[in-house]
Amino acid sequence: GAVVSQHPSRVICKSGTSVKIECRSLDFQATTMFWYRQFPKQSLMLMATSNEGSKATYEQGVEKDKFLINHASLTLSTLTVTSAHPEDSSFYICSARHPSTGELFFGEGSRLTVL
Amino acid sequence: QQPVQSPQAVILREGEDAVINCSSSKALYSVHWYRQKHGEAPIFLMILLKGGEQKGHDKISASFNEKKQQSSLYLTASQLSYSGTYFCGPREGGATNKLIFGTGTLLAVQP
Numbered sequence: 001g002a003v004v005s006q007h008p009s010r011v012i013c014k015s016g017t018s019v020k021i022e023c024r025s026l027d028f029q030a031t032t033m034f035w036y037r038q039f040p041k042q043s044l045m046l047m048a049t050s051n052e053g054s055k056a057t058y059e060q061g062v063e064k065d066k067f068l069i070n071h072a073s074l075t076l077s078t079l080t081v082t083s084a085h086p087e088d089s090s091f092y093i094c095s096a097r098h099p100s101t102g103e104l105f106f107g108e109g110s111r112l113t114v115l
Numbered sequence: 116q117q118p119v120q121s122p123q124a125v126i127l128r129e130g131e132d133a134v135i136n137c138s139s140s141k142a143l144y145s146v147h148w149y150r151q152k153h154g155e156a157p158i159f160l161m162i163l164l165k166g167g168e169q170k171g172h173d174k175i176s177a178s179f180n181e182k183k184q185q186s187s188l189y190l191t192a193s194q195l196s197y198s199g200t201y202f203c204g205p206r207e208g209g210a211t212n213k214l215i216f217g218t219g220t221l222l223a224v225q226p
Contacts, residue, residue: 044216093156106156
């Protein structure tokens with residue numbers, strides 16, 4: 001079964017609305033989760049590092065006010081795309097790092113389409 | 116800075132071998148290798164931690180050079196199931212230990 005669960009898998013929204021994506025670590029406690037974005041035929045680009053109980057660390061060029069990250073517990077991180085626009089349409093993937101092995105476990109991904 | 120992978124794409128016939136290279140401009144803490152099928156999340160293949168390390172399982176293996184700036188993934192006697200996009204994921208050291216993915220290599224194995 002899935003080690004990291006991501007929801008929703010697909011979402012379509014109107015421009016200007018906000019969308020929340022959840023990432024849950026099912027088998028282990030993850031103090032650190034990562035959020036990636038992937039455009040078609042491109043690599044995964046790290047957006048931010050989500051730290052439990054503290055502020056997320058954003059990569060250069062990623063707007064923290066637009067992509068709100070909350071890591072309220074050791075098993076849940078959320079990404080909220082605020083005031084979404086068509087250019088935000090993408091495949092968003094979260095991952096959680098196993099505390100012992102360092103292996104990254106990925107969620108199933110969420111495909112966002114903004115009309 | 117994003118690690119560079121080569122080749123960008125490769126087409127093989129079943130049973131052929133392939134090598135995918137991953138190069139970073141700086142020494143890395145470790146390197147991970149992942150394979151991603153279209154529309155799916157990446158799947159972990161292996162992790163290398165030490166300079167000069169080589170490891171593998173089945174017919175997929177990888178190496179990490181002594182300076183820890185380059186890694187190669189070796190696919191031998193390829194199978195149809197090997198098709199997908201391969202990413203190296205060098206892990207930086209320090210407090211965040213974040214994983215930055217390489218540019219990717221598309222592998223297509225044909226019958």
